[in-house]
Amino acid sequence: MKKIKKNPPKIVSDFKELVLTSAEKFGDKTFYEYKVGKETKKYSYNKYLSEMNAYGTALNARGYIGKNIAVIGDTSPYWALTYVTAVNGNSTIVPLDKELSLDAVCDFINLSECAAIAYTGAFNGKITTLAEKIPNVSLFIRLNSDDKEVDSPEGVNVVDINTLIEEGQALLDGGDASYTSITPDTEKCCSILFTSGTTGTSKGVMLSQKNIITSVNAACELVPFDDSASLVSVLPIHHTYEFTCTHLAAMNIGASVYINPSLKYASKSMQYYKPNGLVVVPLFLETVHKKVWAKINDEKIAGKVKAGMKLSNIALKLGIDIRRRIFADVLSAFGGNIETIICGGAPIQPNIIKDFNAFGITVLEGYGITETAPLVSVTPYQAPKIGSVGPAAIGTQVKVDETTLDDSGRGELLVKGGNVMLGYYKNPEATAEVFTEDGWFRTGDIGYIDADGYIYITGRKKNVIILSNGKNVYPEELEENLLSCTYAKEIVVIGRRDEKGSETSIVAVVFPDFESHEDMSSDEVKAKALEQLKALNENMPSFKQVSVFEFRDTEFEKTTTKKIKRFLVK
């Protein structure tokens, strides 16, 4: 815990400085290590800088710098490079979730007026369909040059990223400084992030370089990582949490990042790369925690382990750390070298943090939302408090809205600072709703701040369901889909924690439309409703699917304005 950073990161002011400083400081050191088929490849800090300049120069020569560019697909150095190259040229990058349906991808690209799209292999074979539906996109950049199958239909401008890099390098060699001389505009929108899966319910969060860089600097300050850090990227890269707190912060620190090729290989990636740090969502820790205790109970050694935890805690108080020796098996779940895990995206149970600490792994809980780019706070490694998400990060102020205080002194958390978004894309009404008159951003989260300034999150004001994998599910989006059921009159979707309080299930509470089906018995109506609802549920990506359907015989209680009192539905 008292780790001293050997090479503290520099406070940077924009993406250009971030990439330049990192290349200067860390040069040929490996930044990314990743798999292409069975081959492992390495990507250095120097290569990142030189390829960014070449890629940007080519995009500029082709007229795409300054325009909006979408990026979608698997995590790869070239996904990250596209993001940084676009932003560095004062373009706006639109990162999209690769799990979206093709129709939703097209809707978002059209809505955000993108002129180009960069994609990885999964979109090969879909380019013809895509091109028809996104007529304003005139450049398709294939990011994975190693794909065996190349989908390049006639009349569609598909270009391999390596071709662009070569093209840009030739221009640079000929003295073209049109891209490299661009002065960063840190205040303009550089990234639009959509908050849910359909354009109807989604809001486009507009972030500036200043917003993102404020978070990068704060993340680097609050975690104990330095250039000896080796991380594994396991979360989806389009999430601002993953991209800012793993990829960009790692670059500033001088860390090395192994890209986990797929969720199913997460455990293997840990064994291969043996990271000393990780940035994860609670689901990862809950899963390992569950496994560890299942094994302990199975081997009937729970008593011994608990005694070991007690002993190691006593030894620790005496300044002797024997945790890593006696809990080597637990550490091996993460490869054996793990020291610090940053956990955010959803609340985590304090007992899991305590257990990991007892095993010798420091878990630091953080708090952030897309609208704050995302970092608001992390419990600091120098003085952590379990159960708290820490004091406001540098460059950020947090307070509780006095007008919303309940009897126990809890109220809505408000945030102000360099990390707070510019607003919602083409949605001034929604933007106005989330800012107070004096410019504080309303997070929608309820909590309190202790005497030392540490923030505690206790609930949410908004309806959003936060799964323990950090994914946000908007009940309205699911309800909209399910209400196509001709046997359902009212539906409320809620998140329900299991008995242990760890897993959140998505539950749909349904009031069937008995009135329109008077010729049928109530059981028949419910059976028909269930059949249709299950089929409609299949339309959604798996993480947005309802896992439990419950029926009620009476309609939901309403407010005077005829809105369902959702808070009564448990």
Add this chain to the structure above:
Amino acid sequence: MFEELKDIIAAQYNISPEEITRESDLRRDFGINSIELAELVLELEERYDCEIDDKAISKKSTVGEVADYLEKELA
């Protein structure tokens, strides 16, 4: 396939094989989360020496549905 899958699930998640039926829901009945499901896919890939679409598996709810999918894919 169902019987084999039942044994794999029983061993991987420490569940008694008697509790596992074709209708058992992986998430609701056994609390299997997305990471554990991804690990199950890897286990199946290694056992049957094949590549399995984890997205397709994640859309299945019951053990029977997963068994039917595997049977079709491995045929």
